[in-house]
Amino acid sequence: MSKVFQKYNAIGDEELENVLKVLKTGNLSQFLGEWGPDFYGGPMIKLLEEAAKIHFGVGNAVTFNSWTSGLIAAVGTLGIEPGDEVIVSPWTMSASAMAILHWNAIPVFADIDSQTYCLDIASVEANISEKTRAIMSIDIFGQSANTDELMRLAKKYGLRVISDSAQAPGSKRNGKFSGTLTDMGGYSLNYHKHIHSGEGGILVTDDDDFAERSRLIRNHAESVVEGAGTKNLSNLIGYNFRMTEIEAAVAYSQLPKLSGIVSKRQKQATYLTQGLGGLPGLVTPFSDPKNTHSYYIYALQIDSESVPWKKEDIVKRLTELGIPGMTSKYQNIHLLPIFQEKIAYGTTGFPWKLNGTESKVDYRKGICPNAERLQDKDYFGFFINGFDLSQENLDFIIESFEKVWQEFS
Numbered sequence: 001m002s003k004v005f006q007k008y009n010a011i012g013d014e015e016l017e018n019v020l021k022v023l024k025t026g027n028l029s030q031f032l033g034e035w036g037p038d039f040y041g042g043p044m045i046k047l048l049e050e051a052a053k054i055h056f057g058v059g060n061a062v063t064f065n066s067w068t069s070g071l072i073a074a075v076g077t078l079g080i081e082p083g084d085e086v087i088v089s090p091w092t093m094s095a096s097a098m099a100i101l102h103w104n105a106i107p108v109f110a111d112i113d114s115q116t117y118c119l120d121i122a123s124v125e126a127n128i129s130e131k132t133r134a135i136m137s138i139d140i141f142g143q144s145a146n147t148d149e150l151m152r153l154a155k156k157y158g159l160r161v162i163s164d165s166a167q168a169p170g171s172k173r174n175g176k177f178s179g180t181l182t183d184m185g186g187y188s189l190n191y192h193k194h195i196h197s198g199e200g201g202i203l204v205t206d207d208d209d210f211a212e213r214s215r216l217i218r219n220h221a222e223s224v225v226e227g228a229g230t231k232n233l234s235n236l237i238g239y240n241f242r243m244t245e246i247e248a249a250v251a252y253s254q255l256p257k258l259s260g261i262v263s264k265r266q267k268q269a270t271y272l273t274q275g276l277g278g279l280p281g282l283v284t285p286f287s288d289p290k291n292t293h294s295y296y297i298y299a300l301q302i303d304s305e306s307v308p309w310k311k312e313d314i315v316k317r318l319t320e321l322g323i324p325g326m327t328s329k330y331q332n333i334h335l336l337p338i339f340q341e342k343i344a345y346g347t348t349g350f351p352w353k354l355n356g357t358e359s360k361v362d363y364r365k366g367i368c369p370n371a372e373r374l375q376d377k378d379y380f381g382f383f384i385n386g387f388d389l390s391q392e393n394l395d396f397i398i399e400s401f402e403k404v405w406q407e408f409s
């Protein structure tokens with residue numbers, strides 16, 4: 001039984017060829033922070049954005065040098081005011097919440113659903129206040145959040161919804177790609193995501209105005225708004241969030257591979273779930289019937305009601321047996337020191353303390369009971385997207401779980 005887990009590597013000859021073509025032109029980035037044709041980047045950037053637009057079936061695809069940058073631009077496009085609230089999930093990478101704080105807005109954490117790990121709709125609605133402007137929904141581990149219900153809430157309360165689909169490119173809900181089901185969404189092209197260009201991100205939206213504002217934020221907006229004829233200047237403080245031609249060439253070669261990579265992950269996950277499904281007290285991944293799942297992380301739970309074992313001990317033993325990429329924790333972003341101490345900009349509590357008022361938002365442990373219970377007791381995961389799993393690897397994983405279950409029983 002092979003214990004060698006090959007690291008996932010999606011880079012092949014197509015990437016080499018396209019990068020070589022770019023290198024030979026001597027033009028590694030054609031972006032100019034000045035109004036004119038080069039404001040929107042060079043030929044590879046344009047080729048990639050056109051291909052992504054067609055692939056995901058959206059009106060606009062905008063590239064960034066990371067999806068963190070893409071998220072910052074997405075929140076910025078909303079014209080949010082300092083002190084406005086944006087509801088976000090605590091089960092995500094810190095970047096989702098930081099993009100909100102970045103515009104001096106206040107992240108408000110709603111709880112997650114215990115089965116999908118995405119935002120719980122009732123908790124989102126309970127957290128909507130006078131100050132709420134938007135919801136940032138995370139398609140965590142590889143499947144879409146319940147965007148049907150999120151969009152219904154958005155309509156009811158006049159909010160916008162941004163989807164962070166960094167971990168869910170290529171998965172679908174109601175037959176449409178995750179990331180394309182809300183006002184704006186997007187994907188990370190960081191090296192450990194399904195497809196990558198080292199670093200990078202792609203924002204997708206059907207809204208032309210959001211797309212254009214995000215392109216402005218990407219490239220020193222304030223210096224070009226005059227040429228662009230932009231009237232609404234709110235949050236058009238610009239950055240250099242530009243992707244290079246080299247990264248665009250890699251991503252352009254990666255994009256056609258996405259659906260094949262996703263279906264491979266789906267087959268691997270299905271095989272694992274069939275093999276592990278019979279183990280008492282083990283909860284295998286749940287996929288919402290409206291969703292397909294791209295399995296960035298293969299998420300498991302120990303049912304602490306039915307078996308007394310600690311997930312940390314299970315993970316430790318599985319790791320000892322030779323399974324890499326096992327983890328007993330995810331994230332509870334609301335418990336990070338920046339939120340516990342409510343200190344972000346400077347030392348006086350801005351943006352929570354603003355113009356003599358103080359935000360009442362609560363970050364204490366207890367506000368997200370599902371997220372906290374999963375983190376402390378039930379959840380553990382396998383980084384399925386980190387490896388090119390062979391049939392032997394899959395069988396080895398199943399046998400190792402069976403062995404550990406026998407040992408613990």
Ligand SMILES: *Cc1c(COP(=O)(O)O)cnc(C)c1O
Pocket residue numbers: 066067068069092093095096138164166167187188189190199200201
């Ligand atoms: C990876 C990731 C990001 C950040 O993407 P980068 O391209 O690394 O900046 C944001 N949100 C989630 C959920 C992620 O997994």
